[in-house]
Amino acid sequence: MSLPDYSDFHLQFTFESLIELQKSYLELWIPLLLLPFDAEEWFKKLSEYFDILHISAHEETGNWETFQRDIKVLSYCKRSAINITEYPTNWVVRILKNRDHWQKIWTQRMSKNIFTAKVVLNTIKIPTKLCDISKQTKTQYLEYFKTYRNNNLQSWWESQGMKVLENFLENRSMKYMYNISKPFESQTWCSRLSPYITYWCLSLKSVLQATEQKRQELKNIWSQAAKNHRKSLQYFISRLHWQSHFIQKLEDEPEMQFRNLNRDFDTIRQEINTELIERVFSSKSGIPYIDAVIRQLQQTGWCNFRSRALLVSFICNTCQQPWQAIAPRVAALFTDYEPGIHYPQFQMQAATTGINTVRIYNPVYNWQQKDPEWKFIYHFMPELKNVPIEFIHEPHLWEWFETLDYPQPIIDIKSANKIAKDLLWTTKWNVLKSDKDKIIKKHASRVFHWDRRKKKTPTKNLQNENQITLF
Template sequence: MNTNREEINIVWLKRDLRLQDNEAICNALKSKKRILFLYVFEHSLMDDAHYSERHWNFIKQSLVDMNDDLKALGTKILCVNSEVVTVFNQLLDYYKIDTVFSHQETGLLITYNRDKDFARYCRNNSINWIENNNNGVLRGLLNRDDWFEKWDNYMDAPQITYKIKADKFLKIDKIKNIERSFFVSDLTTKEDSVFQKGGTKMAWRYANGFFETRHKNYMYHISKPTLSRESSSRLSPYIAWGNVSIRQIYQKALTHKTEENKKHLGAFISRLRWQAHFIQKFEMEHTMEEASINKGYHKLKKSVSEVYQEAWRKGQTGFPLVDASMRCLNETGYLNFRMRSLLVSFFTHILWQPWQDATHHLSQQFLDFEPGIHFPQLQMQAAETGINNIRIYNPIKNSLDHDEEAVFIKKWVPELAKLTVAFIHEPYLMTTLDEHFNDFKLGENYPNPIVDGKIARKKASDILFNMRKNPDVISESYRILSKHTLSDRKKMLHTN
């Protein structure tokens, strides 16, 4: 080991893949020590069932985008395949490490345990580790009595600005020397991918297009599976992976908000707050990753059917809008909120499967997978919180209401495209003569419904509404309301 090692600071990038409004970078720049940017493609995370190649490609594109800007400063991000503690052990052969700067990550249990191990490692090696607030989500809260006010104050505060000077960073030749001791990550990705491409520059292309024109139909099209792809912001993956901060988007939205468009941009801004609300909930109660937040529902047992689950994952359930939604998600990584809710409701209510069994497939498909959104939303749509309305989505009604001309279904379930619109929504209504005239055979060209939707909905409704009366569910509902919502929401339980 070199005894004359330079002492440096490290900015450990995780879900904050941007150079602007990044508190970790700002704090690192205040030090007189030179800085090394680091991203670790952790084997344990890459093997975790919640992630898939589409996530890692998005991250790689984000890192390439950052490196493009860092090139002018004569530096780049050290991107390696390993585990975090292993990387730091190897870095200590080259440099002394004074401080590591990163953001507070509200992640999976695996990242929480990783962070505990890393904190122990830092203490044992006399390394400071400073974690910064991320998007207004606060650590260590006991309740939410003044959380909205704190979040608003965070969003209204000036964005973090700093001057980045080239002499503050390790130079590329030094980083290339370090790379000889590591398995360096290959950041190349396919150019012709159908997924949204990662990076801050791409994020602002979507943001500017939304604020300038596309927001005009935001609320009109928000529930439409086809139209929402154009009129929504499409910023969720860029927020999830930190290509932009919510504060940047929040403040940009305010600059565009007028009396004329306040309905649309006001609704968009409120959704930024609710996004943080759900992550805060997960931050305060991480057991939601594996079990229902309302312990009263732990006694709810459902029989697992691999046949049902496989049909759902492949979009072969015999319910056209459900299948179109799943196929679209599998191929593009994006689906609007209502269709996501429909997929979860169908899985947990119509198929009567445990929400935990939907976790991995959906997280792998969502390009914008964010643990703090994922698990609270799964449980809310599965109606296992005890504080939210029970919504059992009717796939046929939603199909008729939101895809009237079956445009979305025709695109993603092309085997139905030649049928009349009425039969596209409900192909099982065809008679033998209808099938003959349409050269179509239900059960061969497209599956029969795998369950009777009406019977399944009634069964789920009866069980779930009855459970709302269970003393354990009610007791837990009070606890959840007290911990995770404003105090006056306790009145809900008395009015439901």
């Protein structure tokens, strides 16, 4: 909890999910304890009361810390002659020998039946001392969230996740495809399922199967609306594939959390400009769109894919900051923080994979198309409410700029982008072919995705880049 990529957003979501889980477990007479210990310490405490013969756990692909915890627990089990079985969590394959086989394994796992917990287990009696610790922990967090609860965050439990899923499949997915990239409308029309998937309130398998079922139902309806709806759902399904595809990368190379995937990029962007970073994170960059994204994240814990990509590209490419300096801080602002998506995506947007195209955007150009009325900026930046629409993306050019409580831009995007483009493309072209081949073999997708048909040939005019070229 004290790590820089962790925040109250995650604590609130996980704590409230656990309380809900505790309630549903009670119906099955299964006790769920909240114990604020390090895992090894917890097993040691438990062994004061029981002979532990076997531990059943799930396979987790978290951050570096959880990876180290896994290693510690495995070593504890070995030392204490305890058997341990870790079960796959749907998608990621442990010790994947060959990426060529990954998609097949994923599809097999995703098409398996979903189990419903109906069985009432014979449970053991939990020692009073442990029950007391659990109660105290719960009370302590309930008290904490009386003061610090953020009511704008998405809400937590499984039944809520089911509602979000049902509502999305029945209604919101109809316009998903058309709104996914719009900063304002995406708040409503995106699935908004990411935190439920991240914290396993909903399994990816159940989301995928429910979506497939909806697509089948729509096949029987002969109308343009149903056809468009199906197309939107297909778009969504592609994203569910990406979820696992990305997490597999971190599973296969946990060092990706700290190190450039392609080490040729180690020589560039080494200096951290703390003042610049602070201005961005206090929404005082003087670039309204970037400031609005930070406000949206601070207030709601969410923004859409395009805003995430744009924010990272702005700080790392336009402003030449090392991605390692901001990735944990950005993670702390995403309620749905999933290390396996986060770090590989960060490296992709910061252009350090060496196998993906360089992504440099001009936020003004990008958002004029996606939000011509600039609703997003007016909503999250009330201090700019009097700025006329023709100046809203560059308020420093407005004649009454001095009257605003808003700073000059921290950077001239156009000229900075030009320098960044030269630097990143030159570094990328110099990447050794053998290094590229190694990375492609280990990490690249082998699948032809439905929406990749629209992929454009990588263009040097990156302002126009199609967001779909993700891999």
